Amino acid sequence: MLFVTFVVSPVFVSFASVVFFVVASIASPDMVLFMWMLAAGKLPSHITGITLLAQIEAGTAPAVLDVRSEREFADGHVPGARHIPFWALPTRMSQISTSRAAPVVVYCGHGPRAYVAGAFLRASGFRRVMYLKGHFLKWRQAGLRQERK
Numbered sequence: 001m002l003f004v005t006f007v008v009s010p011v012f013v014s015f016a017s018v019v020f021f022v023v024a025s026i027a028s029p030d031m032v033l034f035m036w037m038l039a040a041g042k043l044p045s046h047i048t049g050i051t052l053l054a055q056i057e058a059g060t061a062p063a064v065l066d067v068r069s070e071r072e073f074a075d076g077h078v079p080g081a082r083h084i085p086f087w088a089l090p091t092r093m094s095q096i097s098t099s100r101a102a103p104v105v106v107y108c109g110h111g112p113r114a115y116v117a118g119a120f121l122r123a124s125g126f127r128r129v130m131y132l133k134g135h136f137l138k139w140r141q142a143g144l145r146q147e148r149k
Contacts, residue, residue, distance in 0.1 A: 045128075045129070045130040045131070047105055047130050047133060048133045049132060049134065049139045050142070053079075053144050053145060061105075062104060063096065063102065064078050064080060064107075065081065065105065065107070066078065066082065066083045067084060067085060067089065067107070067108050067114055067116075068085065068109055068113065069085060072109060072136075073149060075148065076147070078136070078146070081147075086114070086116050086120075089120050089121075090120065101127055101128065102128065104121060104126055104128065105130045105132055106118045106129060106130070106132070107131060107135045107136055109136055110134075110136075110137045111135050114135060118131060
């Protein structure tokens with residue numbers, strides 16, 4: 001009973017907040033977002049590049065959204081990906097041609113922009129947002145097939 005009282009006490013909540021912000025100040029943006037999602041009980045789903053490419057080649061892939069810049073997209077992207085820069089997503093939602101109940105894979109160069117876009121998609125009612133594991137950096141390093149604009 002003493003443990004339960006301690007866990008819900010304001011002192012513990014304040015201590016946990018301080019620890020979170022100290023760790024956040026020295027962690028990468030990806031780690032901060034992961035910690036925030038973990039605290040909220042919402043771990044992100046990921047799909048590997050190899051799995052996604054196999055689904056693309058089989059014609060069974062979910063919608064794929066590239067949220068990088070125009071230049072990055074033109075330099076190479078996941079085959080069949082829809083390009084909407086993360087900052088333009090609020091005004092271009094109609095270009096995502098899938099049901100809000102269907103899975104959507106979001107990626108950027110290495111994570112932060114995709115997580116911002118994913119949070120916006122979830123707030124807009126998309127229930128199955130996934131991220132490309134390692135994002136496009138790992139896709140390219142693995143030598144997986146790319147399209148160029």
